Amino acid sequence: MKIALIGLGAMGYPMARNLARDHEVTVWNRTTALAERHAAEHGTRLARGLADCSDAAVIITVLPTSTEVDTIVEHLAGDLAPGTLWIDATSGDPIVSRATAEHLEKIGIDFVDAPVTGGTPGAEAGTLTIMIGGSEAAFIRAEAVLRSCGRNIFHVGSVGTGHAIKAINNAMLAANLWIAAEGLVSLDKQGFEMKTALEVLNVSSGRSNVTENLLPKRLVEGDWPLTFKLALLDKDVRIAANMVHHQHLASPMLALVSNLFTAARRTLGEEADYIDVVEYVAQLSGESLKRQ
Numbered sequence: 001m002k003i004a005l006i007g008l009g010a011m012g013y014p015m016a017r018n019l020a021r022d023h024e025v026t027v028w029n030r031t032t033a034l035a036e037r038h039a040a041e042h043g044t045r046l047a048r049g050l051a052d053c054s055d056a057a058v059i060i061t062v063l064p065t066s067t068e069v070d071t072i073v074e075h076l077a078g079d080l081a082p083g084t085l086w087i088d089a090t091s092g093d094p095i096v097s098r099a100t101a102e103h104l105e106k107i108g109i110d111f112v113d114a115p116v117t118g119g120t121p122g123a124e125a126g127t128l129t130i131m132i133g134g135s136e137a138a139f140i141r142a143e144a145v146l147r148s149c150g151r152n153i154f155h156v157g158s159v160g161t162g163h164a165i166k167a168i169n170n171a172m173l174a175a176n177l178w179i180a181a182e183g184l185v186s187l188d189k190q191g192f193e194m195k196t197a198l199e200v201l202n203v204s205s206g207r208s209n210v211t212e213n214l215l216p217k218r219l220v221e222g223d224w225p226l227t228f229k230l231a232l233l234d235k236d237v238r239i240a241a242n243m244v245h246h247q248h249l250a251s252p253m254l255a256l257v258s259n260l261f262t263a264a265r266r267t268l269g270e271e272a273d274y275i276d277v278v279e280y281v282a283q284l285s286g287e288s289l290k291r292q
């Protein structure tokens with residue numbers, strides 16, 4: 001099948017490689033050099049302009065936010081044939097994606113929101129969890145394509161529901177990250193080895209993905225890679241807080257976590273990694289969890 005993937009960032013780059021094992025994949029990226037590299041490394045077809053994506057039966061967007069997705073929709077949708085399927089794997093905003101889907105429906109294009117979790121290791125290994133919102137027929141088509149990228153693929157409801165559950169997931173991730181950081185700063189000050197602290201927590205009831213999979217690499221091995229921008233996690237928590245606010249539900253914790261991550265983002269900048277929040281929390285108390 002002819003597929004065009006738009007957005008070769010930390011997630012899109014390996015997803016396009018996995019798709020290219022099963023399909024004819026065209027790649028477009030704002031910075032063309034990355035798309036040239038992808039084509040050379042993985043045998044994908046380079047799109048120099050968005051119009052080069054217009055012969056695809058399936059368009060996949062993997063962009064920072066729904067705003068960039070809508071800009072691409074504006075430039076490309078008019079060139080697409082009716083019956084094209086648009087899969088938005090961005091962690092987007094359900095309110096925006098519902099409006100985008102309505103707009104595309106008028107010109108015969110099916111839209112599903114299909115955000116992913118599993119991080120860059122999951123994208124590399126093709127083991128992502130994918131949560132799809134859209135019609136049953138569109139889900140069946142999307143699932144057949146996304147099997148190249150994911151292991152657990154769910155149809156969670158109508159358009160927007162994928163983005164909704166992804167935002168809640170990431171808000172929970174952010175809350176776990178912050179509270180783990182506060183706790184570990186305290187334990188560090190009391191003389192605990194981080195290795196011991198995490199080992200104990202990880203066979204106890206306070207454990208989470210943060211303590212099991214994310215912090216050992218940073219706090220024990222001392223390796224702080226950039227895998228997921230803090231700015232993107234802040235965006236996700238903000239989407240969750242806004243969504244719950246629109247439902248008129250009380251969510252003091254969500255509002256607090258959103259405020260904390262916005263403060264961290266403003267201090268650490270647009271290029272910081274999300275786990276850098278742990279060191280930011282330590283520094284609020286004049287401490288550090290980074291070992292030289």
Ligand code: NDP
Nearest residue numbers: 007008009010011030031063064090091119120227228232
């Ligand atoms: P990156 O920042 O690594 O990549 C962003 C991509 O979007 C790049 O290809 C970039 O192009 C492109 N882009 C940025 N701005 C524009 C624009 N104005 N117009 C066109 N293209 C643009 O992001 P990730 O791959 O990490 O994230 C992509 C999505 O996946 C986000 O919604 C994120 O929340 C989500 N996600 C990320 C995970 C992760 O672990 N990284 C995990 C799960 C979901 P260029 O190369 O030119 O900058």
